[in-house]
Amino acid sequence: MSGAAVVLDRDGTLIDVVRDEETGFVGVAWHPSQVRILDGVVDGLRILSQAGYSLAIATNQPAPAKGQFSRDAVLRTNAALVEMLAREGVVVAHVAVCMHHPKGGPGGDASLVGECPCRKPKPGLVVDALAALGAAPERSWMIGDSPGDVTAGRAAGVRTGLVFDTKRCELCPLRGGPREAPDVHAPTLLGVAERILALGAGT
Numbered sequence: 001m002s003g004a005a006v007v008l009d010r011d012g013t014l015i016d017v018v019r020d021e022e023t024g025f026v027g028v029a030w031h032p033s034q035v036r037i038l039d040g041v042v043d044g045l046r047i048l049s050q051a052g053y054s055l056a057i058a059t060n061q062p063a064p065a066k067g068q069f070s071r072d073a074v075l076r077t078n079a080a081l082v083e084m085l086a087r088e089g090v091v092v093a094h095v096a097v098c099m100h101h102p103k104g105g106p107g108g109d110a111s112l113v114g115e116c117p118c119r120k121p122k123p124g125l126v127v128d129a130l131a132a133l134g135a136a137p138e139r140s141w142m143i144g145d146s147p148g149d150v151t152a153g154r155a156a157g158v159r160t161g162l163v164f165d166t167k168r169c170e171l172c173p174l175r176g177g178p179r180e181a182p183d184v185h186a187p188t189l190l191g192v193a194e195r196i197l198a199l200g201a202g203t
């Protein structure tokens with residue numbers, strides 16, 4: 001457990017949310033064709049990787065528990081993202097997924113309904129990702145776009161970065177108060193990565 005890792009949230013951090021033009025409904029990608037990598041992600045991941053950080057994804061995907069779409073849809077979408085990044089020369093070494101939901105929903109997979117140790121803001125996914133990569137928490141980071149990512153990272157003992165898009169004021173890093181403030185924040189993943197590297201590289 002001596003390596004350095006950056007664990008990344010998926011939706012809103014690496015890829016865009018999906019907006020239905022007709023209904024205005026905002027959801028998450030559930031098919032490879034919906035995967036849109038956000039600005040600054042490829043460049044940000046490249047510089048982190050070049051500095052010696054292993055990369056992992058830690059994502060809450062409760063849709064199978066809620067009966068919205070299948071486990072396979074989640075796994076295929078994650079695989080498509082990993083493959084798109086690989087084509088850009090970025091290696092994601094591990095994907096940790098929580099498909100649980102405390103309450104579930106109509107038609108949901110009952111085996112996924114209930115409290116679990118992995119759903120962010122709990123630290124389970126981040127802890128799993130660090131273990132899979134052999135990374136030491138004190139040398140590692142969690143990057144996400146919501147306060148729950150920051151809370152999960154802190155609980156796992158890593159430092160935290162927030163991708164904070166000023167258009168999403170409900171997610172302002174200051175709303176949760178100083179206790180929830182991330183160590184670094186910037187409008188894009190590239191900006192967050194540059195701030196992390198300014199604090200000292202992973203190797």
Ligand SMILES: [Mg+2]
Binds near residue numbers: 012
């Ligand atoms: Mg997110």
Ligand SMILES: [Zn+2]
Binds near residue numbers: 117118
């Ligand atoms: Zn879980």
